[in-house]
Amino acid sequence: MTTTPMAPLVPSFVQNSWWTPSDPDGGTSVLDANTGEPLATVNSDGLDLAAVVEYGRTVGQRELGKLSLHERALKLKELAQFLNERREELYEISYRTGATKIDSMVDIDGGIGVLFTFSSKGRRELPNSNVILDGPMEVLSRDGSFAGEHIYTRIPGVAAQINAFNFPVWGMLEKFAPAFIAGVPTIAKPATPTGYVAEAMVRLMVESGILPAGSIQLISGSARTLLDVLDYRDMLSFTGSASTASALKSHKNVIDGGVRFTAETDSLNAAILGPDAVTGTPEFEAFVKAVTTEMTSKAGQKCTAIRRNIVPAALVDDVVKAVGERLDARVVIGDPRAEGVTMGALASLEQLRDVRGAVEEMIAAGGEIAYGTLDAPVVRTMGGEEKTVDAGAFMSPLILTWDDVENQAVHSREAFGPVSSVIGYTDLDDAIHLAAMGAGSLVATVCTNDADTARILTTGIASHHGRVHMLNRETARSSTGHGSPVPHLVHGGPGRAGGGEELGGIRSVKHHMQRTAIQGSPNMLTAVTGVWHTGADRVIAGDPEFGAVAGAIHPFRKSLAELKIGDAYASPLRKVSLEEITAFANETGDTFYAHTDRAAAEANPFFPGIVAHGYLLVSWAAGLFVQPAPGPVLANYGLENLRFITPVPDGDSIRVTLTAKKITPRVTDEYGEVAWDAVINNQDGEIVATYDVLTLVEKEDTTYANWGK
Template identity: 25%
Template structure:
């Protein structure tokens, strides 16, 4: 276990550099200083973009090398699993068991990206009406990519952007969430060791108002990949104009529990998945819609299971729920709960705050107009409402400005086939919660949940240019 304060540099054009300013990263549970990371300024950001442009133009990075670098990086992540998981737990407040899962997922994400690099092929186009012409396509890298990443998965969500960018042959500039940037720096160390070419991966730490804005306003960057709030996502799209962006934004994800399912099994799973990483997951179960006939039995089990979750030090292997990312965020959700209660909601368990730790909460009697229903809570909280017909349940799920993922528990085969066409979301999870994600699957939402798809195979297609080639065979 690390006992002294880490001093981290920035990875710029294949070198590790110090800067005049530093950003302090704290242990989210104890409040102790954990690391100090060099801060980028305007001059450094310009150097980073110059290096990325030069790398794209002058350094050959063939498919076989991309594959080897990504596979070596995956192996190095696996070898450094313990240290990486501890870093995630300390600076992100994520329970160590979940942090270990994140590292394991990141290894898999890099491996999948490596394999997808070998599948980047063009196609022959059938030619029916232009005699003497041979038509085909080739795929080439789009150019410099900028990734702006969140705090809640400081390794895997960075890897979900770095892996596809490198697999497609693009240089990438990472601007991680400052509160969990130590993990990203550690990832860059391993990518350097894996042999990533100079200028193909760089990391800049700084505020969105300075570093972020400079990245957005530089037209040499051709693609942006962002995970975060709808407000920032909209700002990115408005700022970059016709340049492309993949935006994975917020959600108040819902799960339906129909009358024909195993109520206890569903309640136990929802109790856990609503509180993973203290609910700070884009697809965390936030709204549950339960059939009237099983509401009482469902709530009995849900409340019991949530109340039994172990809350505390994320480095304790028995902890289920750690602190939120900051006391400010914990105070926010505390105020949302108070607001809901004053409007008629009932707290069945939890909801109390101590510092940045919030006891997992279950609420009923909720309604539209309450922030815990309408907005993305991003906290250890779940609200439960009931319905009479499946049509009513679908309408309740769709009555949202978001549309990332939704879950449904049912044994009705016909309903299972129909429901993906009825729900206004990017992913439908049958007989599991909205929180399920396999890293190789297409992942992205509709409405204010964003645009574009993550998942290596799908992200790569947004990071290559399809060039049509026409050969005149008669000349």
């Protein structure tokens, strides 16, 4: 008797090693989406999920905690560079899911691009520490001895991430990247039909040797009891169907146990064509291109795909015709490994049955097929033949039209494949109403070149959508597209779309952190945050009349190795003369009357007469604190939070006090950034101006150590 050899098991990666069940029998068989051939078996029977979670909470938390936010962000860049060199082998695996080369680039290159983006934003926008400040200090006592503020610190558990089948790489990395920067270990659970692609990516991540132990674990197979072992320390991020999300959301550990839960689910995304975007306009052309792209990219298996095209009623036939002609001209269905194929198979035969079943329900409810067929399409095989095949999960693109544009089926039933509907609206209010009938979506496109139309539609639908993509002739070439979430912006949506948020730059890092109000003295707040707070202790050099310590060194003469938070400098007083104010006005051309016309200035309720320019005061302040000799301060690269508070008339004097507020060493450079709290006072101690001075300072004072010797 001949037996068919079992397809290889897709292993899990848990507790820093690869794992497969002791009993190889059983599990779920995974097929090549294009040929129906067995590819792999997925089985997690016997996997100790409690031990997996505990490993993340202990080893993963400990090892990630040894690194700062910047150090973790830098590791993402190193990982992205490593993976960039191994993309081709991932493409070869991805073809088996029905993804074309372009589809695979969106998934694989897009996922790697997320790592690059988060690495850059993490190092640019976050402190080189593990505490993030949220907002300014709030003084809670009259004498300033008691204050409060908010901080973010990482949650103490794991980030369990259940991902969808359509983007096995991007979907995993867009969740992993912000969790990793936050310092929270990931437990990834990919969807079974394409989990072998996610496993290949995790294998490369492990082989790189870049990630600390426990950073990522992978569950290949069922994880139905995962929520049973999570608690308030952990979070669960889910991408998939609304029904599954609802079941997870109702779990006792979410309702009563405090597990953080976020979901991205079904979405009946819309594209609205403005009344001005008639046939022949650049906007009409851009709209048709966007619709066909979203129908065929990943064979329409995108949570952001356009499902409802809301167009002026008079243009319904024109849109259907134009989209159909573009599909005819550009779509070749078949095995992605065959020459010339532009749209591959759906991810599985089960998915094909689900999509066809959804379309049949929509037709029964009143939809009509205006383009395409439910019959098996002619496809191009690997050998280059054009024929109908039984094994692959291939489907023709379909356009549906509706006599009743408010039919619930078009606004509530999603066919998760190359299927889109065209419905007509009467006016802008009607278009907004139809878009809102989706009951919450991830994204909508507004296609118009009329500013008023763009404003009315965008503000009208914004509260129903996580993202609104405005498309016109100005962005037709540069836009990343309707269906392409970018890591800089929030990805998620209200209502039916799940009510969660993913990506969004540093916002998504903070999703993996706890915001906590802390209260105490300025010294204690400084100790916890690593940022100097007004009223905290400092060591002042400079003018003894302002509390300077004898022998204290000017902080600009200190490298990062020597500089401490609270190191400060108080300058002597500098008198302001009318001649200098007039000269500055004439030299710069800033002859605003408050600086040049005494009578007009005195008539102004804000000024006592002619006053010094604010920028003149800031320039004088720089002259009062700078040190002329080179190093260790390398450059001043800007000011932040500048406020002018008290006018300075001629005859007054000013002094500046500079305090090292925040020190941020750069991981990859021999220098770091220092933010200095700067306060200009007049001779009576009144505050004239406040701002932060930003400088680049050497880690070690070596470059100019022998200058002048």
